[in-house]
Amino acid sequence: MSAVLKDIAARSTPQTAKADIAVVLLGTGVVGGAFLKLLCTPVAKRLHLVGAANSRKQQTDAAQLAVRDLRERLKREGAARDDAALLSALDAHHAELKVIVDATASSELASRHAEWLAQGYHVVTANKSLAGGQLAGWRALQAARAAGGRYGDSATVGAGLPVLSTLRRLCDCGDSLLTLEGVFSGSLSYLFNQYDGSRPFSALLRDARKLGYTEPDPRADLSGEDVARKLLILARNAGFALGSDEVVVEGLVPEALRDISTDAFLDRLEELDEPLAALHEAATARGQVLRFLARLNQRGRARVGITEVPLTHPAARLYGTDNQFALTTTRYHTQPLVIQGPGAGPEVTAQALLGDALALG
Numbered sequence: 140m141s142a143v144l145k146d147i148a149a150r151s152t153p154q155t156a157k158a159d160i161a162v163v164l165l166g167t168g169v170v171g172g173a174f175l176k177l178l179c180t181p182v183a184k185r186l187h188l189v190g191a192a193n194s195r196k197q198q199t200d201a202a203q204l205a206v207r208d209l210r211e212r213l214k215r216e217g218a219a220r221d222d223a224a225l226l227s228a229l230d231a232h233h234a235e236l237k238v239i240v241d242a243t244a245s246s247e248l249a250s251r252h253a254e255w256l257a258q259g260y261h262v263v264t265a266n267k268s269l270a271g272g273q274l275a276g277w278r279a280l281q282a283a284r285a286a287g288g289r290y291g292d293s294a295t296v297g298a299g300l301p302v303l304s305t306l307r308r309l310c311d312c313g314d315s316l317l318t319l320e321g322v323f324s325g326s327l328s329y330l331f332n333q334y335d336g337s338r339p340f341s342a343l344l345r346d347a348r349k350l351g352y353t354e355p356d357p358r359a360d361l362s363g364e365d366v367a368r369k370l371l372i373l374a375r376n377a378g379f380a381l382g383s384d385e386v387v388v389e390g391l392v393p394e395a396l397r398d399i400s401t402d403a404f405l406d407r408l409e410e411l412d413e414p415l416a417a418l419h420e421a422a423t424a425r426g427q428v429l430r431f432l433a434r435l436n437q438r439g440r441a442r443v444g445i446t447e448v449p450l451t452h453p454a455a456r457l458y459g460t461d462n463q464f465a466l467t468t469t470r471y472h473t474q475p476l477v478i479q480g481p482g483a484g485p486e487v488t489a490q491a492l493l494g495d496a497l498a499l500g
Contacts (some may be wrong), residue, residue: 158500161234163190163225166243169351170265170294172210173489174242179207186496189232190225194245197221199228229260236499240492241266250276256283256290263291263495265488270295270375271368274382277375291495296369297462298325299491300480306376309468309476316377318467319435320475323369325460325483326353326360327431331445332457334429340415341408352460352483356401361411363390363431363443370433370441373464379439389444391415391431422447430454453477460484 162178164171175191177183190199191209196217198204206212218224229237239255241248241264249268253276256262269276270292284290296302306316322328329352333343344361347353353360367386374381391411396404415429422429427447432454435441448455454463462482465475481487 157185158236159234160186160236160238160496160499161189161229161232162186162238162240162496163192163229164188164240164242165192165225165248166241166245167191167193167210167213168242169485170488170492171242173485174240174492175210177489177493182497183493186493187232187234190228192217192220192222192225194243195220197225199224226260236261238263238496238499240264240496242489242492244268246272252290253279253283256280256287259287261288261291261499263294263492263499265294265492267295267365267368267372271371272383274380277371289499291492291498292372293495294488294491296323296372297464297478297480298482298484298488299494300462300464300478300482302373302464302478303376305476305478306373306466309466309470310377314468314470316374316379316435316466316468317437317472318475319370319373319377319433319464320454321433321464322430322454322457322462323366323433323464323482324360324431325462325481326357327366328457328462328482329460331428331430332459332461334415334419336416336419336423339409339412341412344408344411356404358392358397358401358404361391362397363388366431366433366443367441370435370443374435374439374441379435381439381441385439386441386443389442391445418445426450428455430457453479 178186178188188204191204193213196213197220198213198217238261243266246268249266252262252269269280293299293303326347329347330343334340344357348357359365367388370386371381371383393410396407396410419429427449429445430448432446433443453465457463460481460483461479463479465477467475
């Protein structure tokens, strides 16, 4: 049979119907809200929402779950949050695949991922608190993955850019990660791509907050802790058994501003300007620019913080909220494998969640 006839036959052969998927969504904030919108699209027709919850209220009634303004309604009405009831709704559904989608940043919820996996549920998440937290939690997660359900974590790093999938594929093929470097934060990428000394850093930070590029409390971004969690997730997936205390994190928040209220911090943003202006001036004098980089070397030493890079450096040529991941491996050694693209935004993050759910079956 010719190649053309084989192709026609393959396309005309009936495909095995894919399994239905029952879904409980935890977190209906910005990312969770974007995920709810995707559930209304044709590509998500196999997914059946059987429960949704924010931090206080939940809904398991099918008619209420089908309304277009579910996210807004949950802010006003619904039963009190009860995870046992949500799991019962998941168990009661006829779908073969039962998935918990965690679209929160809650460390308490993340601590239950391993438990849910061990019980046979699948977990799809944008929550970095477990995989990028204490090493004991990471090990518990790996044990649960081996014994229980599948874990979709594409949204934890790079807002769904094919970073984790690429790294795992390389390792599965016998390649080994030697070094890793890049810009892992969309908000910090935006800030330092814009920062050229013509406007104070505090003004750019206020702009970024209004655009939704930072957390409501920008210290969550400026501290570097979120970048450190992403670095840990990547390093651990590559075989580096790093503890969270082994990443050197040099954040941008002065000690005097770390423990005050969010409102007080926002009133004092100008205190960030002078130190950053001095760093910018020094970098410019050397023909370099500032970037907030994550780095892992071959010995497993990891650092996150502001760094001077030459204008020829890949990170010096980023745009907007781009993330960049440069992987040097035993096979990509002469030049690193670079993955780059938008690293922030609810739509791309929600798409990563949807993709992981659909990939279950």
